[in-house]
Amino acid sequence: MAGKLPENFLRFKGTHPEIYAAFEELGRTLHESGPLSERERRLVKLGIAVGLGTEGGVHSAVRFANAGGCSREDIAHVVRLAITTIGWPRALAAMSWVEDLVGEEK
Incomplete structure (x- = not known):
């Protein structure tokens, strides 16, 4: 990784x-x-990191999500879902942290 x-x-x-x-x-x-699939677990962990607003946590969760079979669109959808929960500024920050890793995708 x-x-x-x-x-x-x-x-x-x-x-x-x-x-x-x-x-x-x-x-x-x-x-x-638990009953969640690898993909579901990785997306949940990403959502938690986004909600906490930690750049390093989001970076790590994105890397694990990519390794766990999640697509770029899966990851982007998780961040968009956060808009109505954590607000625009924090969600946009999370989006920028996801974009930091675009060049690292498999």
Whole structure:
């Protein structure tokens, strides 16, 4: 997966590998424990990141969504759906973060 992880995250991961391993395992378990498909789970995670308004979270969610089989239109639709919930300014910011990754698509 393309993209450089933040230095503080890499430092924490290196300093506390047991915590990171537990976090990864929890993520895997949560991801696989319900009825949603891979595609649906990736779109939900993108929606959460958009709602939180975190650029890094949106970038990560878009990369995972692409890897999980979501199309550019699937991703754009999620962001458009957010307009009436989070408002134009935050949704437009999220749209710009999605566009940051256009060149990284598979």
